[in-house]
Structure formats: structure tokens, C-alpha cells
Amino acid sequence: MSSLLADKALQKLIFTATGQTLYMVGLSLAIALAVGVPLGVLLVVTAPGHILPRLKLNAVLSSIVNTGRSIPFVILLFLLMPVTKLLVGVSIGTRGAIFPLAVAAIPFVARVVESSLQEVDPGVIEAAQSMGASPMQIIAKVLLPESWPALLLGFTLTAINLVGYSAMAGAIGGGGLGDIAIRYGYQRFRNDVLLETVVILIILVQITQSLGNCLALKASKGQRRPD
């Protein structure tokens, strides 16, 4: 069995793959937030009894989000291949994985935003309305800021899910740590490589979670529970 440390070329591959994973997760998270946050906000404010009730729109958005969430990621990967190819030119590789990852995360982010914003005290919304706040002002100055700690925790969870999904994307040629684990670890019986990628993934998840917890705690301004 060859020594892991001596295997310089392989170490370099793992290093690159870690970078690819971070790149896939980072970019897909950014896209998912850009689409998912407004979608989640719309889900909340268009609900009956909220600040901009639009019952039909709400029902349509809600069923789109539910559909998105019910498709398993592996199936979504294949389903989206033609669209990915059209959009980014390739349907595999690190770049090809970003689009399906983002699409998978959008409904998740939307639900995270929805459940966080629903926790905002209706009394506070009413107080803002009594001051003449417009719906946009209520979204920007009440709903989002007041649920910021909960949102941070939800986004952390999204990022962690994306690390897992990115490994799955890697398995079908998406690059990143999942790709290395499959091609070198599994197919070439390099248990040490398999183990190393898993350890790196665990560390990535731990760092993300700790960072998220820390930011959420700070954002909760010393309240007993960072809800």
C-alpha cells in the first residue's frame, strides 16, 4: 500500500478537488439565495391575512416550490442536463454541476425563508403598518431584519446540504471531492483516499456549521434563544 503522504500528485488532486467543491457550493448557494430569498418572501407576504394577500399567486408559488422539493437530487441532475447544457455549454464537470445544485437549493431556501419570516410577531408588523410603513418597508425593515438570526441558520443548513449534493454531482462527473472519492477511492480501492475526502467533507461541514451558529448568535443580540 503506497503511503498517502508520498503520493504528491494525488494530494494535489485532492487539494484541487476541495477548491472545486467550495466553488460549486459557494456559487450555487449565491444563486439559490438570489432566487430563493425573494421567492420565500413572496410566499409569506402573499399568504392570506399577510401584508400583500394574493391567494392565487401564493397557491401557484407554493406548488412550484413543493414540486421542486419533491424531486430527488439525483433525478434532478439528469432531468436538468439538457437545460444545463443550453445555459452553461456543458452538462458535466464543476461548471455543469452549479446549475442543478442551485435549482435544487432554491425551493429549500424559499421554505427556510418562509418559515423564518412566519415567526415574526404579527404585532410588530401591525405596529409598522400603524406608522404608515409600505409593504416594501415592512419587508426590508421588519420581516428580514427581525428574522435574520433564523435566516442565517437556515442558510447554513442550505450550504451544508449543498456540500452533500455537490459530492453526489461529483459522482456523475461533476468534479470536486465526490468525484475523487469515487474515481480514486472507490474504483481504485484507495481506502485512504476515500477516508481523506470524507474527513475533508466533515471538516468543511463543521466549519460551516460553527460559522453559521456564531453569526446567528451574534445577530440575535443576546436574546436567550437565537430563534
Added chain:
Amino acid sequence: MVEVKNLGKEFVTPNGKITALQNISFAVAKGEVFGIMGASGAGKSTLVRCLNYLERPTTGQVRIAGQNLAELSPRQLALVRQQIGMIFQHFNLLKLRTVAQNIAFPLEIAGVPKEETQQRVDELLDIVGLTDKAQAYPHQLSGGQKQRVGIARALACRPRLLLSDEATSALDPETTQSILTLLKKINRNLGVTIILITHELPVIRQVCDRVGVLEQGRLVEMGSVTDVFNQPHAAATRRLITTSGLVPPTTARTKSAVTRSTLAAGEVV
């Protein structure tokens, strides 16, 4: 200042229509402290929410400073609301903003420049006696202090009218006193008209000039606080007075006097 005419409000629920308010008419003069009392579920909150159109009345009119709220565009309504302060039973403060930032909130909404806001917030902190708590967060305050923040926030845009929905109902008696004193001071010194809604009769008797009695969505009695408490006409008023343990002050001395007053009140209806 405030004119309410034939106001009615129905809620449509899956279980049918609920008539929360029916044919309510009253007027409140500038500088007055007007109370509305009634048992829980009588429609008090619904009524106060109709006064700034947080709830749109089903029928009737609300006029604030002569303006019929029904005729206003959303933008105009927002401007009118900025001129009406509102305080709440559960304070409804933004929990992730400091006291100073909470008080600055309505000014932000109204688009007041930063420097002016800062100055106004300092004035308001002084008025409610919370200068030393400017940087505290709501969860670090007592109930009374939270309500002071609520009051400062309600006064931020220099309203001419203040609506209070059970503002002291979550507070202990001593804190209630200090908040009532503050409201009285605001009414006297700043000339703010106050409409105060509560199920606590002592609060009404202590700070209001006139009072209306709400029962099952109807205004069953209205008059000066002295008259209504001493010679209640409506059965609902008498019930409220009896259950709250209050006895008309003129008859409090002897037992026979109490009996007489009860009889006298009984004859009227």
C-alpha cells in the same frame, strides 16, 4: 379631531359572518382623553384598529382631522397614519433593534434625515425617562420600560392623536400608574388627543375625560367619566362596574347609599 359615523365591521370567516361592530358613532375633540371600555370580545380592538384603517370598516365613516379615511389613496393613508401614534398591550417592539433604534423606526419610515432623527430620539428618550437605556435591547427591559419605548416611538412623528389598545393591561399596578401619569403628561404638555381602550375600569376613571361603553359591538353608553361611573344607565355598564369591584365614589361611604344608587340606576333603564 376624530369623527366616527355609523361604523360597522363584519368579519367573514369560514364559519360564517361575525359582526364585530355595529352602528358606532362618536366624536372626540382635540385635546381630549376619550376612553372606550368593554368586556373582552366586545370589539374594542377592532374599533381602535378601524380608527387608522388597520381594519377597513364594512360600513360607515372615520374622519381624522376632517379627512375621510375611505377617500384616501394608500400613500395618503400612510401619511395620515404617521400622524397617529399607536401603543399596544404587548408593546410590539422590534426585538433586534436597540431602544434608540426602535424609537427612530417611525422616523425612518417617514424618511426623516439622520441628524434630525438622532436629535428627536434624544428628546423622546428624555420625555419617557429612558436616556440611560438608549443602547439596551427590548429583552433587557422591564414591561414598564418597554411600554415607555412604545410611547416614545408612538410620539416620534409628533402625532396629534394617540391610540392606546390595552397599553397597561400587561403591567403590574405600580407600573400602570407610572404609564398613566406619563400619558396624562403627554396629553397636557403636548396637547395630544388620546383614545384609550381598556377593560380596566380604574384606568378609564383615572385618565379619561369622557368614556364610551362597548358591548357586543354596540356603543351602549357614552358620557363624562363622572356621569357614567356615578350614574351608569346601561345594564352592561353596571355589570362592568360591579364585576371590576368599583363602587360609584359618591356612594362608597355607607352601605345604604350603595343600595340607593343601585336602585336609582335601575330605575333609569
